[in-house]
Amino acid sequence: LTHPQPPYQHQQQQHRQQEQRHRQLPSAARPKTAPVSAVGGALGTAAAAEAGVRVAKCAVPRRRPERRLKLSVHAKQYVPSDGFGGISPERKAANHLRTLFTFVAVKIVLAQLEGSGRGALGAYNQTDYETLSGLLQAEPVRDGDEWLAKLMRKNSLLAVRVLEVREAYCEEDFEYEQLERLARKDMREANVRLMRSFASSSFGSALADVDSSSSESDGERGASSGTSRDARDARGGGGGGG
Missing domain, CATH: 1.10.1200.210 (Chaperonin-like RbcX)
Incomplete structure (x- = not known):
């Protein structure tokens, strides 16, 4: 019993046989080979096959995608022209x-x-x-x-x-260069100093408001407790007199 060959092995054998027959033919009888760019551009692949010219497959190099540079452009702030008398x-x-x-x-x-x-x-x-x-x-x-x-x-x-x-x-x-460095440094330090001063003053005023409100509430509680104590004393004095 003979086992059937796989289809890909049969195709490989046919391809090897065709190559052997092609080598045995003289150079004049061999079919002409032309690149796709020369034949396909003028006659096309079908016309080249009819003319008896075997079209060779050419490896077309892939074109690399162009890399576009992303430039981060910082938009400058608008300064009115009349800020310094029309000058920058x-x-x-x-x-x-x-x-x-x-x-x-x-x-x-x-x-x-x-x-x-x-x-x-x-x-x-x-x-x-x-x-x-x-x-x-x-x-x-x-x-x-x-x-x-x-x-x-x-x-x-x-x-x-x-x-x-x-x-x-x-x-x-x-x-x-030192002027630019000092200007940037002093600007940052001045901004931080002003923000800290404002934050400390705001926090101090908030604490003062809390202290004043707490003292007022303590005074109100003291006044109410004194009133209730006087009322109890008055009731106690009235009971003793009876």
């Missing part, structure tokens, strides 16, 4: 910094003129020192440009010196 907060801060740099430059030049912390008598240029210190005492630096314009009318060379020192300090010496 950054421009307002820059104006204040320019005035600050002017004051710092004046102090630097004064220290250079007096020399090593000595007074006006030991200054290298006593006239310029007196001019600069006198204007600083008479006119506080509220606007750097206006103050320098006044100094320019008094002593142009001294004003140019202050201008150069102000620009050099702004570009080379001022620590902008």
Whole structure:
């Protein structure tokens, strides 16, 4: 008795026999093989089969899905344009910094003129020192440009010196990174301090209200107990007299 072969083994045998017959044929008699992209695009798979051309299966590479970067864009808060006279907060801060740099430059030049912390008598240029210190005492630096314009009318060379020192300090010496760090740190600490102060004051007022209400209730209870005691004494006195 012969057992029937499984269908997949029969198919494998047929496939091996076809390959052997294909190898035995001469190269000229072998059927032509063309990729799907060359034949299928022009004739199609059915037309290529009718033309006697065997279509070879080409492995088409899979296209990887494109990864889209998710950018978390933080929407900035809206600042009204009339908040600082039509200028931005950054421009307002820059104006204040320019005035600050002017004051710092004046102090630097004064220290250079007096020399090593000595007074006006030991200054290298006593006239310029007196001019600069006198204007600083008479006119506080509220606007750097206006103050320098006044100094320019008094002593142009001294004003140019202050201008150069102000620009050099702004570009080379001022620590902008430290300014940002301190501004953020002080802002957080100030917010926490204000919230704690408000919470403690609110808690203290709540405790005061509780204490006042408890004292009022104690007074009312004391008054009611005194009234009841007087009533009992009055009843006791009346009974003894009878």
